[in-house]
Amino acid sequence: MDDPRSALLAERARNERLLADVERSMRDVSDARQDANSDDEHDPEGATLAWERGSLGAVRDDARQRIRQVDAALARLDAGTYGRCAVGGEPIPEARLAAVPWAATCVAHA
Template identity: 50%
Template sequence: MRENLERLLTRAVSEAASLEDDLRALFEASRDSNADDEHDPEGATVGFERAQLTATLAAAHHRIADLRDALARHEAGTYGTCETCGRPIHPDRLEARPGARTCITCAAKRR
C-alpha cells in the first residue's frame, strides 16, 4: 500500500506543478495584454479559465496534503483504521479514496 500512496503522491505533485505552470503562463499572457476582462469579449473566457485552473490547483494541493497525511498514518500503523469509530476502512473505499480517514458509515454520518 505504501508504494501505491507514494506513486499517487508523486503523480499529484507533478499534476500540481503542471497546473502552476499553466496558471503562471495564463497570468503572464493576460499581463502582457491590455484587455479589459469586463469589456473584452474574450475576457470572460480568460476569467473562467483562470478560475478553473485556480480551483483545480487548490484541489491538487488538497489531494497532496491528504496523501502525505495517509503516508504518515501508514508509518504510524493507523492507515486503514477509521478515526471516528476505530473499525477498519473497507479496502474498496481506500482504493477509491486513498486518503480516507473514516469508514463509509462514519463519513455518511458527517454529511
C-alpha cells in the first residue's frame, strides 16, 4: 500500500460521518418513542422502535470500534510498527493491508 495514512484517514472520516448520522437517527427514534404509548406489550410501535434503536446501537458501536482501530493503526504508523503483526511481529501481507488498512495482525493471527 503506497499511502496507508490517506486510506486510514478516509476510513476514519467515513465512520465519523456514519456515527453522526446514526446518533441523529437514534435521537429521532427516541423522540418518536416519547409520543408513543409507554406500554411496549400493547403498543404496536413499541417493538419496532425497540428494534430500530437496537439496530442503530449496533451500527453506532461498530463505527466507534472502527474509529478506535483506525486510530490505533495511525499510532502504529507514527511509531514505525505499521504493517507488522501485533502478535507474531511478522509482516502483514500487502493484500491484507490494502483490504483492511487498520489490520493489526497477519491473516494467521486474525
